[in-house]
Amino acid sequence: MSVHDDLTSVQRCLDDLTRSVSRLEQQLGSGGLDMRRVRADADHLRESVQLLRAAASLQATPAKPELVTIPDTPYDPKLWTDSDDEGLGARDRHAP
Template sequence: MALHDELTSAQRCLDELLRYVKRLEQQLGSGGLEMRRVRMDADRLRESLALLRDADPALAKAKRPDLVSIPDTPYDNTLWTDSDDEGLGARDRHAP
């Protein structure tokens, strides 16, 4: 299995674990030391998995799309000869 697939599978399992921890918190309450430790450990696992995902350069490139630069120069006006001005109506007609 590829690294991406392994990390995705681990994330899916961790999401399920976090759902179970939330259910346990609802049943047992979140005030006890044991429940707080379980919640902190689950959160730490989530952060560690995110760090692993960010550490892999192939995955980091896959997440970030390439930026497209848009020039500041005005567009050629001949591109818009067949369109109406939005909200102003056509040039050769009058408003009702």
């Protein structure tokens, strides 16, 4: 199964859980600590699955790399006045 199918299956199970918790609340009342805890846990699971679904959709679509435009104009020669030519040595010295 794919991740999408698994998440859909989990969502269906959570929907069933939410309906069951609602029926229990009608039968037992929603004022008890245990019932509030079960409701909070079910809500927390629903939020967690939504986060998983969002994370899975981000991973499924690879981000396009940002394109950087490099101009065709030559660089300013003043940028290179304090550097040596790579591989050629310093200007006032000769290679061995």
